[in-house]
Amino acid sequence: MNIYGSTISLLERGLNFSSAKGKAISQNIANVDTPNYKAKSVSFKELLHESSTSPIKAYRTNDLHIDFNSNVSQKSGFNSSDFRYRHNGNGVDMEKEQADLAANQIYYNALVDRLNGKFNTLQNVIKGGR
Template structure:
């Protein structure tokens, strides 16, 4: 049983997704003039699938050694390999990237407001409604 009912962890996962998507869009916009650059995108479904797999675990020779996992790649990010938007082989559509950035920003801000509201409610409960 989760202390907060899983809501905060779900919001955290959503914020991680939105942050990764924002980084990917920024990378696409930064490489709009790079020849043969292929645009990247983030899939939440693929992100969940990749997060379950592709981890490297440490070999422990003693039970007292710490156990840790290392992810081998950024989960959920994929590129459009066969798509050329420009004649130089670049696959970035600047209008689509800006629209996607605006949409992702709205999504991210909504999640931040929701998690902030959750923390304010918890703070109010801890203080006894004062």
């Protein structure tokens, strides 16, 4: 029996996606001056497809332990190798990366707020509405 429905699981997947996207954006910003570096990105469609076809299983020492499923894999990104924005072959557009970083942060914060609301509702139910 799932007492909180699938909403928390979906929010978790959204947070995993946002985290992976934030890592890719951070790598792009860190390598803005690296010659021949190609900007990386994370595709939600590709990430969703990978999570449904090959979940990662963890070793459990007891059957009562909660099963571990990771929906984010290391190969969920792609390179934009066709784009070069600088004469040294670098494919990072700093303005785009900063805009993407801001949008991703807003998305992440919205998911965290929604998850907090779900947990507050559960806590209120457990306390009996007090």
